[in-house]
Amino acid sequence: RIGRWAAPVESLHNCPCPDMEKVVLVTGANSGIGLALCERLLTEDSQLLLCLACRNMKRAEDARSALLTSHINAHIDLLHLDVGSVQSVLTAAQEVKARYNRIDFLYLNAGIMPNPQVDVKALFKGLFSRNVINMFATAEGLLTQQDRLNSDGLQEVFATNLFGHFLLIRELEPLLCPGGQTSRIVWTSSSNARRSAFSIEDIQHRNGTEPYSSSKYASDMLSLALNRHKNSQGLFSSVICPGLVMTNLTYGILPSFFWTLIMPIMWLIRIFTNTFTLTPYNGAEALHWLFVQNPESLDPRAKYHSLTSGLGKNYTQSRQVSNQRPLLPQTLYCSSLLYVNLR
Numbered sequence: 001r002i003g004r005w006a007a008p009v010e011s012l013h014n015c016p017c018p019d020m021e022k023v024v025l026v027t028g029a030n031s032g033i034g035l036a037l038c039e040r041l042l043t044e045d046s047q048l049l050l051c052l053a054c055r056n057m058k059r060a061e062d063a064r065s066a067l068l069t070s071h072i073n074a075h076i077d078l079l080h081l082d083v084g085s086v087q088s089v090l091t092a093a094q095e096v097k098a099r100y101n102r103i104d105f106l107y108l109n110a111g112i113m114p115n116p117q118v119d120v121k122a123l124f125k126g127l128f129s130r131n132v133i134n135m136f137a138t139a140e141g142l143l144t145q146q147d148r149l150n151s152d153g154l155q156e157v158f159a160t161n162l163f164g165h166f167l168l169i170r171e172l173e174p175l176l177c178p179g180g181q182t183s184r185i186v187w188t189s190s191s192n193a194r195r196s197a198f199s200i201e202d203i204q205h206r207n208g209t210e211p212y213s214s215s216k217y218a219s220d221m222l223s224l225a226l227n228r229h230k231n232s233q234g235l236f237s238s239v240i241c242p243g244l245v246m247t248n249l250t251y252g253i254l255p256s257f258f259w260t261l262i263m264p265i266m267w268l269i270r271i272f273t274n275t276f277t278l279t280p281y282n283g284a285e286a287l288h289w290l291f292v293q294n295p296e297s298l299d300p301r302a303k304y305h306s307l308t309s310g311l312g313k314n315y316t317q318s319r320q321v322s323n324q325r326p327l328l329p330q331t332l333y334c335s336s337l338l339y340v341n342l343r
């Protein structure tokens with residue numbers, strides 16, 4: 001079924017979105033980077049039709065109210081979507097198909113890192129070492145998580161960060177690239193996406209302690225595979241890393257007082273590095289940047305990084321997904337295998 005992405009124009013129905021209005025759906029839109037992205041998108045294009053896809057409708061309502069305060073005439077819809085539940089994704093996709101005739105941008109941003117355990121010894125050792133920047137940028141060797149099975153019998157991190165989003169793409173096929181138009185998919189990945197944490201024999205990461213890293217690497221692979229298979233049909237996928245951002249997710253790793261305590265060190269380090277974006281607004285830089293790019297000009301194998309200079313200037317930089325060109329053949333092979341597995 002995934003072979004057919006283009007819906008004939010005559011079959012389009014129920015169209016509240018005039019031709020020139022972009023339809024943008026954002027998952028995990030009620031807080032952190034997702035909410036900051038919505039704010040930035042509305043500032044960029046006041047004609048947007050923005051759909052906040054959230055699992056908690058109270059938080060979604062609050063997010064909409066906050067956005068409407070600064071964008072009084074914005075067209076903002078709410079959609080109930082728990083990406084960690086197969087049934088919720090199927091129901092939400094039906095609802096989206098009933099409401100819109102196309103999706104221009106699908107921002108796959110919702111993500112979890114449950115029960116993170118920090119190796120405190122490694123953290124303090126790293127804080128005063130040369131590796132401090134890389135340690136914060138990638139959390140390599142620092143973070144493990146305790147995953148669990150969800151009610152669908154899937155590993156929760158895999159289901160939320162990857163599979164639910166993939167299922168959503170599949171279910172929304174008729175709205176992607178209709179009538180020869182282009183559609184875009186943008187994944188909020190992470191620099192914590194590491195090849196060593198991912199195994200094609202264990203894509204749910206049942207047997208490891210780094211499900212977050214595994215799921216983010218898998219989303220990088222999947223994006224690569226989508227580009228290989230779907231660019232010719234007008235579907236373009238990109239992955240981004242928002243940098244290190246203070247959000248509910250990071251406050252789940254270490255308590256906010258700890259982050260406040262080490263904030264002077266972080267500001268200091270930001271003079272020498274650019275990955276400490278720190279605020280959701282800065283973290284959403286690459287997500288926003290992609291919105292204004294021509295998809296044909298993008299590198300299908302790149303990860304786009306939100307970066308902030310020591311003086312607070314935001315910019316976006318592309319880096320190869322695997323970061324190791326010699327590994328490209330394996331990366332492409334791995335992405336194809338993952339794609340086939342999920343189908």
Ligand SMILES: NC(=O)c1ccc[n+]([C@@H]2O[C@H](COP(=O)([O-])OP(=O)(O)OC[C@H]3O[C@@H](n4cnc5c(N)ncnc54)[C@H](OP(=O)(O)O)[C@@H]3O)[C@@H](O)[C@H]2O)c1
Pocket residue numbers: 027028029030031032033034053054055056059081082083084085109110111112160188189190191241242243244245246247248249250
């Ligand atoms: N913060 C960082 O430094 C950092 C770095 C790299 C990558 N990221 C990625 O950035 C993305 C956004 O995270 P954030 O930092 O902005 O954290 P956040 O404030 O916790 O935002 C996560 C969003 O995802 C939603 N979400 C979680 N599980 C969901 C589910 N099952 N169904 C629907 N929505 C769900 C959350 O909704 P609720 O409010 O209902 O929980 C929330 O809106 C994530 O993919 C994360 O992995 C963050």
